[in-house]
Amino acid sequence: MSFPQGFLWGGATAANQVEGAWNEGGRGPAKTDVTTGGTVSEPRYITYLDKDGKPGKINQFERLPEGARYYVNPDYYYPNHKAVDQYHHYKEDIALFAEMGYKVYRMSISWSRLFPKGIEKTPNEEGVEHYRKVFQELRKYDIEPLVTIWHFDTPLYLEQELGGWQNRELIDHYVRFATTCFTEYKGLVKYWLTFNEINNECAFIDMVNEMLHMTKEEEDARYREAYQLLHYQLVASAKAVQIGHAIDSENMIGCMLSTACAYPMTCDPADILKTEHSWENAIFYCGDVHVFGGYSPFVQRLWREHGCEDLDITEEDLAELAAGTVDMYTFSYYSSGVVTTHDVTEKAGGNMSTGAKNPYLQYSDWGWSLDPTGMQYFLEKIYDRYRIPLMIVENGLGAYDTVEEDGSIHDQYRIDYYRPHIQAMSRAIENGVDLIGYTTWGCIDVVSAGTGEMRKRYGFIYVDMDDEGKGSMARSRKDSFFWYKKVIASNGEDLD
Numbered sequence: 458m459s460f461p462q463g464f465l466w467g468g469a470t471a472a473n474q475v476e477g478a479w480n481e482g483g484r485g486p487a488k489t490d491v492t493t494g495g496t497v498s499e500p501r502y503i504t505y506l507d508k509d510g511k512p513g514k515i516n517q518f519e520r521l522p523e524g525a526r527y528y529v530n531p532d533y534y535y536p537n538h539k540a541v542d543q544y545h546h547y548k549e550d551i552a553l554f555a556e557m558g559y560k561v562y563r564m565s566i567s568w569s570r571l572f573p574k575g576i577e578k579t580p581n582e583e584g585v586e587h588y589r590k591v592f593q594e595l596r597k598y599d600i601e602p603l604v605t606i607w608h609f610d611t612p613l614y615l616e617q618e619l620g621g622w623q624n625r626e627l628i629d630h631y632v633r634f635a636t637t638c639f640t641e642y643k644g645l646v647k648y649w650l651t652f653n654e655i656n657n658e659c660a661f662i663d664m665v666n667e668m669l670h671m672t673k674e675e676e677d678a679r680y681r682e683a684y685q686l687l688h689y690q691l692v693a694s695a696k697a698v699q700i701g702h703a704i705d706s707e708n709m710i711g712c713m714l715s716t717a718c719a720y721p722m723t724c725d726p727a728d729i730l731k732t733e734h735s736w737e738n739a740i741f742y743c744g745d746v747h748v749f750g751g752y753s754p755f756v757q758r759l760w761r762e763h764g765c766e767d768l769d770i771t772e773e774d775l776a777e778l779a780a781g782t783v784d785m786y787t788f789s790y791y792s793s794g795v796v797t798t799h800d801v802t803e804k805a806g807g808n809m810s811t812g813a814k815n816p817y818l819q820y821s822d823w824g825w826s827l828d829p830t831g832m833q834y835f836l837e838k839i840y841d842r843y844r845i846p847l848m849i850v851e852n853g854l855g856a857y858d859t860v861e862e863d864g865s866i867h868d869q870y871r872i873d874y875y876r877p878h879i880q881a882m883s884r885a886i887e888n889g890v891d892l893i894g895y896t897t898w899g900c901i902d903v904v905s906a907g908t909g910e911m912r913k914r915y916g917f918i919y920v921d922m923d924d925e926g927k928g929s930m931a932r933s934r935k936d937s938f939f940w941y942k943k944v945i946a947s948n949g950e951d952l953d
């Protein structure tokens with residue numbers, strides 16, 4: 458095996474999926490706090506009061522009806538409110554990460570814990586101090602924090618009153634938030650990610666289309682929203698990168714994209730071209746701006762195809778993009794997909810998984826393909842394009858776990874998932890890829906982002922909490938905990 462000395466082994470979570478304490482410590486609500494739990498087949502819903510004060514709900518990918526206001530409905534359970542209560546358990550969790558030998562812990566800062574509405578000029582001190590204590594605790598064990606500034610949790614006030622990221626004003630609010638993070642945690646944190654899975658906005662449109670059966674006009678409107686919102690986020694990211702570097706030249710600041718790693722279903726040239734175009738839309742659109750500092754030529758075609766040539770993009774914005782390129786490219790990798798121009802007989806299905814089924818791969822209980830070779834393919838393809846350090850900041854298996862009578866959890870399937878992925882990373886490194894770290898997703902069980910479930914478990918650490926919010930929150934070590942500890946101790950040599 459060929460992992461370099463100092464390789465950053467660890468795990469990853471996001472504030473809204475682990476912290477809980479949604480209304481403690483001066484925190485304001487975020488959109489995840491009005492989102493219910495779902496299942497593999499039932500979507501998560503966003504709850505609201507319509508313009509006449511009547512409660513209602515929409516699929517999380519639908520738009521709020523005219524005049525409606527987000528609403529926490531007492532008739533529903535909102536899994537992110539409690540999550541796994543890391544807000545109160547962080548010392549215990551970090552001690553467990555240290556026991557596994559973590560070199561790095563990826564986590565996010567809840568925006569509304571620092572700026573409850575998002576518009577305040579100064580941060581909520583209690584929130585600032587909370588994260589300071591968390592970072593100090595990590596440092597106590599020599600665990601490097603890797604901090605995502607935005608992980609799906611824009612303050613609800615900004616969503617409701619300003620229309621969310623469709624509004625240019627959000628750039629300034631985000632930049633204030635990011636600047637506060639860089640300033641307050643200077644010397645404690647040096648690895649930063651500006652936006653989690655920023656590319657989901659355009660990468661998910663096909664999936665949303667399958668779900669909501671949009672007309673061409675609706676689809677184009679969706680693309681317009683996505684491209685406009687992305688532009689503001691990309692500018693916000695570029696500004697944050699520049700500020701982060703100015704505050705501390707030691708800061709290593711990255712982008713973070715989801716991996717819509719697509720293969721052509723056939724060798725029909727039309728399938729090859731369609732696949733290439735899907736990479737452009739879903740991955741390179743954002744990746745190129747982050748790394749190269751501007752929109753790539755194919756973007757004009759995408760804008761033309763969806764009638765978006767008149768987006769709000771200024772010369773100053775383009776100068777910011779050029780000046781705020783990232784130091785590293787990080788990504789989540791779970792599975793791969795299939796693209797075709799032909800009729801599809803067998804669909805992939807499951808949650809957040811669309812397109813044709815790949816007959817060469819197995820699928821998880823949630824319909825996600827299991828494809829370690831795809832990880833090697835993606836690493837090599839991305840490094841070939843960008844030639845900057847890469848980090849895999851999410852990878853893992855969502856699975857049902859069974860707690861035995863003696864409390865043990867035998868999750869051999871999770872070990873069997875990780876082993877070939879780690880081997881794939883090693884092969885990519887041997888092939889010249891500059892991979893600097895690996896944080897598995899949900900090193901501890903978390904609330905699923907896609908389904909809101911607890912039963913879709915990712916962790917090496919089990920949390921006694923179910924989908925109805927019942928459980929003691931007690932933590933326990935799964936078999937994979939001991940296995941990953943060995944992997945880290947041997948720097949990826951011992952995978953047995």
Ligand code: BG6
Pocket residue numbers: 471474653654715789851855898904905906907908913
């Ligand atoms: C990524 C997100 O999309 O995938 C995480 O960054 C998320 O927040 C993870 O939890 C796994 O997805 P899910 O739907 O299984 O939680």
